Amino acid sequence: MIQQDINYYKNFDSIAKEVLALLAQTIEVNTFFLSIVNPIQSFMIKSFNRNVKLICEGDTLPYNMAYCKLVVENGLEPLVIPNLGKHELTSDHPATKLIGNGCFMGAPLINEGEIIGTLCAFDINPHVFKEYDLTLIKSMAALISHAINLEKGIIRDPLSGLYNRNFIYNYFDYHQDKTNEMALLYIDLDHFKFFNDSFGHDTGDDVIKKAAECFLQTVPEGSQVARIGGDEFIVLLNPSHCEDLMKSTQQNAELLLNSLSAMPITINGNDHFISASIGISFYPHHGTEMESLLKKADRSMYMAKESGRKNIQYFHPE
16 A cells, blocks of 8 residues: 555655765665565665666565565564675575675664665675664654654545545546546445444444445556545546546446445344445536536535436536
8 A cells, every 4th residue: 555655655765865975985785775565575665776776666576575575574674794605694695695795784764663675775786884874774664654643644534544635626636637527436335324323433434444445446456446535436437538527427426326236234143234326527528627527426416416316517617
């Protein structure tokens, strides 16, 4: 999730560049980089190379081939290896066999108690790191972790994990080169108040989380899903060039309704089911400003409510 959101972080790029520049001014090795890791790969989101380009922004490495994996396995403290060819963790490592020798120092990036990436110093020549180098990279990793956490809070809803209202309202700023058609689905859960009033707000929160999970699993690849408040969600559908916009939107909206309605919500041993009302507007046909598109989709959603709920309504100019 962090990897897909990096381009939406407004202040992260400048902070990352300053951190790498500071490390380069202090530690005399060739390369410094930031990575985001998962069980499949290590993705380089920012790099600085002094002379030789060893690591470049956008590079990916298989997780088992990356020294970053060793940083993750080392826990919360930095990993320091002055001589890759002589250290027990790296002497037979695939990366060491590839480069011959070198040095490595890495500190974990932590988000919500989990290691999500690394801040590293690297060279193809051995290097004796100073105690100050260790302190510095640990402090800078904590700064980067804090920056990621703050930026995440700007665009993500903490309850559902979906994008939030701020992300949706700034969507066109994040996608300034956007020229394709797009459908905006405004989704409101039907009778959500029943769950809060009958079973408490914790149950209501569980319904929100399950609905969010259902939407994420149902929408096609390339779509954006957001919770903009209460039981209101937004789905941005971007059909491929070969798809008919109206037909594709109808099919996906129906799939969302059916998937949600078929999802059991177990409370005190009993299964309950929930439906939704969907209002739809289209970009650029109904406007090119997000606020206008949201208002039109919202108006259509209320038409769906008035038409008996659990149905889909499209915006039609009066």
